[in-house]
Structures are given as structure tokens and as C-alpha cells.
Amino acid sequence: MKQVLSEDLAKKIPAPVFEIFKKFSQAGYEIYLVGGGVRDLLLGRKVHDCDFTTNATPQEIQKILPESFYDNIFGTVGTIIKTEKGEEKYEVTTYRTEQDYTDRRHPDKVSWGTSLEEDLKRRELTINAMAIGYVRNQETFLRSVGTSERQAGISEQSLELIDLFEGQKDLKNKTIRAVGNPNERFSEDALRMMRAVRFAAQLGFIIDAETFSAIQHNAPLINQISKERIKDELFKILESDFPAEGINLLLTSGLLQYIIPELIKGYGLSQAKHHIYDVWTHSLMALKYCPSKNPLVRLATLIHDIGKPLVAKGEGEERTFYNHEVVGAKIARNIAKRLKFSKKEEEKLVTLVRWHQFTVDERQTDSAIRRFIRNVGKENLQDMLDLRVGDRLGGGAKETSWRLEKFKKRLIEVQKQPFTVADLKVNGFDVMKIFGIQPGPKVGQILNLLFEEVVEKKLENTRENLLERLKQISL
Numbered sequence: 242m243k244q245v246l247s248e249d250l251a252k253k254i255p256a257p258v259f260e261i262f263k264k265f266s267q268a269g270y271e272i273y274l275v276g277g278g279v280r281d282l283l284l285g286r287k288v289h290d291c292d293f294t295t296n297a298t299p300q301e302i303q304k305i306l307p308e309s310f311y312d313n314i315f316g317t318v319g320t321i322i323k324t325e326k327g328e329e330k331y332e333v334t335t336y337r338t339e340q341d342y343t344d345r346r347h348p349d350k351v352s353w354g355t356s357l358e359e360d361l362k363r364r365e366l367t368i369n370a371m372a373i374g375y376v377r378n379q380e381t382f383l384r385s386v387g388t389s390e391r392q393a394g395i396s397e398q399s400l401e402l403i404d405l406f407e408g409q410k411d412l413k414n415k416t417i418r419a420v421g422n423p424n425e426r427f428s429e430d431a432l433r434m435m436r437a438v439r440f441a442a443q444l445g446f447i448i449d450a451e452t453f454s455a456i457q458h459n460a461p462l463i464n465q466i467s468k469e470r471i472k473d474e475l476f477k478i479l480e481s482d483f484p485a486e487g488i489n490l491l492l493t494s495g496l497l498q499y500i501i502p503e504l505i506k507g508y509g510l511s512q513a514k515h516h517i518y519d520v521w522t523h524s525l526m527a528l529k530y531c532p533s534k535n536p537l538v539r540l541a542t543l544i545h546d547i548g549k550p551l552v553a554k555g556e557g558e559e560r561t562f563y564n565h566e567v568v569g570a571k572i573a574r575n576i577a578k579r580l581k582f583s584k585k586e587e588e589k590l591v592t593l594v595r596w597h598q599f600t601v602d603e604r605q606t607d608s609a610i611r612r613f614i615r616n617v618g619k620e621n622l623q624d625m626l627d628l629r630v631g632d633r634l635g636g637g638a639k640e641t642s643w644r645l646e647k648f649k650k651r652l653i654e655v656q657k658q659p660f661t662v663a664d665l666k667v668n669g670f671d672v673m674k675i676f677g678i679q680p681g682p683k684v685g686q687i688l689n690l691l692f693e694e695v696v697e698k699k700l701e702n703t704r705e706n707l708l709e710r711l712k713q714i715s716l
Contacts (some may be wrong), residue, residue, distance in 0.1 A: 242403075242404045242405065242407075243401050243402070243403050243404075244401065244402050244404075245376075245399055245400070245401060245402075246373060246399075246400040246401060246402045250282055250283070251400050253282060253288065254274070254282065254288060254373075254400075255288055255291065255324070256324075257291070257322040257324060257329065257331065258274055258278075258288075258291055260322070261293060261306075261322075261331065261333070262374065262375060264305050264306070265295055265297065265305060266375055268297070268301075268304075268305050270295055270296055270297040270301070270305075271295055271296045271297075271357065271374065271377060272293055272294075272295045272297075272333070272374055272375075273293060273294050273295070273357055273372035273373060273374035273403070274291060274292070274293055274372065274373045274374065275292055275293065275294045275360075275361070275364075275369075275370075275371070275372045275373075276290065276292045276364075276369050277290035277292070277369060278290050278291045278292060278373075279371045279372060279373050279402075280368050280369055280371070280408075280412070282373070283371070283409060283412055284412060284444075289329075291329070291331050292331070292332045292333075292334065293331065293332065293333040293334065294333075294334050294335070294336055294357065294360050294372065295333055295334070295335060295336065296335070296336050296354075296355070296356075296357075297333075297335065298335055298353060299311050299317075299318050299335055302318040302333050302335070303318060306318065306320045306333070308320065308321070309333075317332050317333070317334045318332070318333045318334070319331070319332050319333075320332075320333065335353050335354075336353060336354035336355065336356060336357065336359060336360040337352060337353055337354050337360060337363070338352045338353075338354045338359055338360075338363060357372055357374075357403065358405060361403070361405055361406070361420075362405075362420065362421065363420075364420055365419060365420060365426045365430070365433040365436065365437075366417060366418065366419060366420060366433075366436075366437065366440065367406040367407060367408040367411045367418045367419070367420055368408045368411050368412055368417070368418075368440070369408070369440075370405065370406050370408055370420050371402065371403065371404045371408040371409070372402075372403045373400055373401070373402050373403070374400065374401065374403075375399070375400060375401070376399045376400070376401045377401075406420050406421075411449075415444070415445065415446040415447060416446055416447055416448075416449050417437050417440055417441050417444075417446050417447065417448045417449060417452060418448075418449035418451075418452050419433075419437070419449070419451075419452045419455065423451055423452045423454075423455035423456075424455045424458065424459065426455075427455055427456060427459040427462065428459055428462065431459065431462035431463050431465055431466050432463075432466050432470055432471075432474065434456045434459060434460065434462075434463060434494070434496060435463065435471065435474040435475070435478075435491075435496065436474060437452065437456060438456075438474075438478060438487055438490045438491055438494065438496070439474055439477050439478050439481065439487065441483075441486070441487065441490060442478045442481040442482070442483045442484060442486055442487025442490070443477070443481040443482060443483075444482075445482060445483050445486075448490065453494065456494045456495070456496070457494055457495050460494060460495035460496050460498075460499065461495075461499065463496055463499045463500070464499055468579060468580050468581045469580075469581045471500060471580060472580040472581060472582065475500065475536075475540075475580070476536040476537075476540075477536075478491070479528075479536035479539040479540055479543075480534060480535075480536040480539065484528055484529070484539055485525045485526070485528045485529035488525060488528065488543065489525060492504075492505065492508075500580075501544070501576060503544075503547050503572050503575075503576070504521070504524065504543070504544060504547060505521070506550035506551075507519065507520030507521040507523075507524060507546065507547070507549060507550055508520075508521040509521065510549065510550055510553065511557075511560070512549075512560065512562075513555075513557065513558045513559065513560040513561070515636065515637075515638070516636055516637075517636065517637040518635075518636070518637075520546055520549050520550065523546065523635050523636055524543050524544070524545070524546055524547075524635070525543070525635075526634070526635035526636075527542050527543070527545065527628075527631040527632050527634070527635030527636070528542050528543040528631065528635070529631075529635065530630065530631045530634035530635050531627055531628065531630065531631030532627050532630055532631070533623075533624060533627035533628075535624065537586055537589055537590060538593065538624045538627055538628065540590060541573070541589075541590050541593035541594055541597075541624070541628055542593075542627070542628045542631040542632070544569065544572070544573060544576065544594060545566075545569065545593070545594055545597045545628060545632060546562075546565060546569065547569045547572050547573065547594070548562075548564075548565035548566065548567070548568030548569030548570075548571075548572055548594075549562040549565045549569075551565075551568050551572075552564055552565045552568055565598075566594065566595055566596070566597060566598040567595065569594045569595070570591050570594045570595035572594075573590050573591045573594040573595075574587060574590075574591050576590075577590050577591065589621060589624075592616075592617060592618060592621055593617075593621065593624060593625060593628055595616075596613070596616050596617050596625065597625065597628055597629070597632065599613055599617075599625070599629075601642075601644045601645050601648045602644065603644060603647055605648075605651070607651075607655050607658070607696075608696075610651050610652065610655045611655055611658070611660060614652065614655065614656065614660070615660065619656065622652060626649065629645070658695070658696065658702070659692065659695055659696070659702055661692075662685075662688045662689060662691075662692045664702070665688065665691060665692060665695065665702060665707060666702055666703055666704040666707055667688075667691070667704060667707040667708060667711065668688075669684045669685075669688065671707075671708065671711065672684045672687050672688060672711065675708070675711045675712060676711075676716060678716075683716070687711070687714060690714070691707055691710060691711070694710070695707075
């Protein structure tokens with residue numbers, strides 16, 4: 242289906258897009274905005290993901306865009322365009338057809354296509370298979386549209402929206418649907434199954450029944466996708482507006498058992514005392530209510546109780562999960578390694594799971610608070626508190642309590658105190674100068690004495706006070 246793009250929508254297209262349209266049109270080539278940019282425009286969202294498709298070959302594209310770069314076999318040329326807000330990367334890809342996907346991810350053979358229609362047919366989802374460009378052939382266009390378009394006064398600069406697979410209808414109905422035969426789309430590229438779930442989670446859409454059935458049928462193929470790509474899609478699901486719904490779709494589609502199978506063991510595992518949900522549902526609800534937008538923190542919140550099924554003892558109100566955080570930390574490390582997390586990401590995930598079961602008690606000493614901060618790390622304190630909020634709300638409790646609020650204040654106050662000798666406002670050089678001694682164990686002993694007095698609040702950690710105290714110490 243073709244239709245004239247309304248003037249209101251045309252005004253929302255970024256100016257650089259028109260620059261690219263103009264350059265290719267003047268050179269005699271077709272050029273269309275495709276994919277996410279078109280989808281977001283129709284949804285009333287800000288257009289920021291601008292990809293193009295054209296009948297120009299990569300070599301011809303680079304002649305039109307001299308400062309572009311091309312280093313792949315898929316006909317995609319990148320270019321950087323300066324805007325008022327900085328630089329943006331746009332990609333222009335030659336029309337193409339693809340054949341065979343031996344590795345379930347990349348086509349074995351890529352051929353340059355001859356038409357936009359041919360190019361759009363290879364895309365995976367209807368909502369991403371629409372295109373916008375200048376009206377090419379006015380006579381043909383006018384024969385294919387209705388009366389209102391004929392009366393619109395089509396000009397050389399009029400934009401047309403090309404929707405061959407009812408993408409607009411699916412946007413209106415909030416539906417994720419594959420282009421053509423979904424089994425073929427997912428068997429070609431197995432990562433498309435996670436992308437379908439991801440778009441559902443990002444947009445709050447449902448997945449079409451036939452498309453969802455095809456995901457269930459092809460779910461085992463996800464094992465043939467690199468763990469790095471799986472991790473990328475998982476993080477996009479976690480940082481979406483509907484992360485809990487996205488994770489639940491991974492479960493019901495059969496994909497989760499190949500990504501984080503350990504989570505499924507909590508399904509139906511009831512909990513005792515104050516818990517109102519089974520472990521699985523509690524984990525989903527904790528994720529839903531976690532205030533952090535960081536996908537790693539959200540993942541930690543999702544899997545914080547992942548060790549419970551392995552340590553569960555007893556039934557009903559007598560069921561216990563002693564040391565589930567210790568076991569959970571080991572599982573978290575396995576997950577991080579399996580999904581190829583960076584070392585920094587791995588350590589953060591393990592830390593949040595390992596220490597999430599912290600005690601909040603107004604009778605805690607400063608030493609206990611300092612020990613908690615050392616275990617968690619200063620840089621992870623807010624993330625741990627966000628996990629606790631998700632944990633509380635996901636269990637049916639209130640977001641906070643007077644004890645938790647007092648604990649937060651204690652965290653701030655205790656951090657004003659030194660944590661190690663290195664935090665003192667004097668150092669070994671000061672000690673050696675005042676006592677006239679050389680480097681050695683004695684210097685450390687004197688500093689440790691100062692540190693103990695500061696920690697016990699007998700001495701304020703200011704340079705003036707510490708220097709005065711040093712003068713009072715006798716060797």
C-alpha cells in the first residue's frame with residue numbers, strides 16, 4: 242500500500258534525512274528511510290534511528306557521500322552528519338536479497354536487489370518493514386492511491402509511505418507480527434525471536450499468535466546465536482518500559498530455558514511467612530518495581546533469589562532458604578560467564594546478588610555499617626538500595642520503612658568517617674617528620690593508632706587535630 246505522508250508527519254522528520262533524500266535524488270537514485278525511523282515517526286516518537294535503503298551500490302553511495310565509510314559485505318555504508326546537537330551516524334544500505342542462513346544468523350549469500358519491494362520482503366517484522374521516500378513515479382502512484390491522494394496535489398517533493406505488509410495496522414493494533422512466513426524468518430536468523438520479544442517489551446505490544454507459535458517451534462535455534470548478541474538483546478529487554486512482561490514472554494516462548502534456565506526452577510516454588518508469591522512471580526514483580534533503569538541492576542533484581550530452589554528445605558510455613566544468597570552469587574557468576582559479561586559487569590552482578598540479604602536494624606553499630614559498605618562497594622550502594630525497593634514491592638510490602646530510611650541516613654553518615662588508614666588527613670611523611678624517624682613498622686603502628694581513635698570517634702579526622710595528636714604521642 243502507498244499513501245501520501247501527511248504534512249504534519251513530514252515536519253517531524255529530521256532535517257538531515259531530507260539532505261540525504263536530496264543528494265540521492267539529484268544523483269538519479271532512489272532512497273528511502275526504513276525500519277525504526279519510520280516506525281517511531283508513525284508512533285509519534287522522536288525519530289533518532291535513521292537507516293536508509295537505496296538502489297545505489299556501495300561504491301555509488303560513497304561517491305554521493307564522500308566522507309562515508311564501508312567495511313562490510315552487506316552493502317551498508319555509514320556516514321556521520323553534523324546536527325545542531327552534535328554528530329549522528331546514519332546508515333545507507335543497497336537494496337539486497339539474501340540466501341541461506343547456515344549459521345542461523347547471517348546470510349551465506351547477499352545479492353544486490355533491484356527494487357524496494359524486494360528489499361522489504363527480507364525484513365523480519367511488519368512494523369519495521371515500512372519505508373518513506375519521495376514520490377518517484379507520479380502517474381503510477383496516482384493510479385495506486387485513492388481520491389484524497391489524487392486531490393492532494395502530488396509534487397516532486399511529496400513523500401510517500403510504502404507499507405506492503407500492513408505494518409500500520411499492526412502498529413494501531415499494538416501487534417508484533419513477522420513478515421511473511423514466521424518460521425522462515427526465524428529459521429533464517431534465530432536472533433529475530435529475541436528481537437520480537439524485545440520490541441514487544443519496548444512498545445508494550447502483544448505478539449501475533451502465528452508469530453509466537455513460530456518462536457516456540459524454533460526456540461532451540463537460539464543456541465546457535467553468539468552469547469554476546471543474546472546478552473545485548475537481553476539487556477535491551479531489561480531496560481525497556483515493560484521488562485517483566487518481556488522476561489515472561491521469554492519463558493512462555495521457550496527461549497528462557499536456553500538463556501537463563503536457572504530462573505525457571507523458581508516457577509511454582511512457594512515461599513513462607515511474609516511472601517505472597519512463588520519465587521518466580523516474586524522475581525518478576527521485583528524486576529517490575531525496581532526503580533533503576535540500569536539493565537545490569539535490573540538483572541540482579543530478577544535473579545536475586547535464584548539460589549532459593551537449590552537450598553529450599555521444608556514445606557509451607559516451615560520452608561526455609563538459608564544461604565540462598567551465597568548459592569545465588571555462584572549461579573550469577575555462571576550466568577555472567579555464559580553470556581560473556583565483562584569482568585566489571587560480572588563482579589557487579591555477583592556482588593548485588595551475594596549481599597542483597599542485608600539486615601536493616603537501628604541497633605547496628607557503625608562497624609557493621611562499614612562492613613556492609615565494604616562488602617557492597619560505595620559505587621554499588623544506590624543499586625543495592627534499588628534492588629531492595631524492587632524486592633520489597635515485589636513481595637507485597639511497602640516501598641520503604643522507617644528502619645530502611647534510617648539505614649540510608651546511617652550509610653551517608655558512616656561514609657563521612659575514614660574506612661582505612663589511607664583516608665586519614667595525615668600520612669606517613671607527617672609521622673616521619675614529627676618523630677624524626679625513617680620508614681618502617683613504627684610509622685604504620687602510629688597511623689593505626691590514629692585510625693582507631695578516629696573510628697571510635699575519640700578524634701576528629703581533620704589535619705589540624707591529627708597533627709596535634711601526633712605531637713602528644715610518645716614513642
